[in-house]
């Protein structure tokens with residue numbers, strides 16, 4: 001193995017890897033599986049509901065998500081709004097069936113303390129490969145649909161601050177600058 005999955009940690013804005021359009025995964029190997037397992041561990045440790053490979057410094061089209069069932073979220077609904085277990089999405093494609101948009105507050109593990117409202121379609125279909133290389137398709141709604149769109153943005157190099165409306169951009173500007181200064185000081 002050329003990389004040590006145990007050494008992966010969550011990278012923080014403005015790390016340039018967060019701005020790259022990630023590369024498709026050609027082969028799913030033991031290394032891919034070990035990286036995905038490490039990402040699930042990091043996501044749970046940080047109490048997040050999703051984590052994309054660029055957020056651990058890897059420009060790969062892979063992300064993990066676990067939006068657990070809760071009040072108002074369920075795996076039994078059609079379409080589901082939660083996941084019973086963590087799911088790995090490899091080389092995903094997202095289809096947005098409608099032009100309808102809903103606004104909801106979002107945060108990001110790579111942008112600590114920064115939150116703001118983002119408009120997104122409330123339902124999507126996602127097609128991806130699982131960790132065994134099997135193609136699957138899911139239609140999802142609610143927070144799960146939002147989470148998967150957020151993670152998909154990561155593999156396109158798009159961050160929540162790019163999608164904030166002007167008011168949220170102004171309100172979070174000093175916190176974003178502070179992260180940029182912290183990075184320069186390191």
Ligand code: ZN
Pocket residue numbers: 107108109110150154
């Ligand atoms: Zn994020």
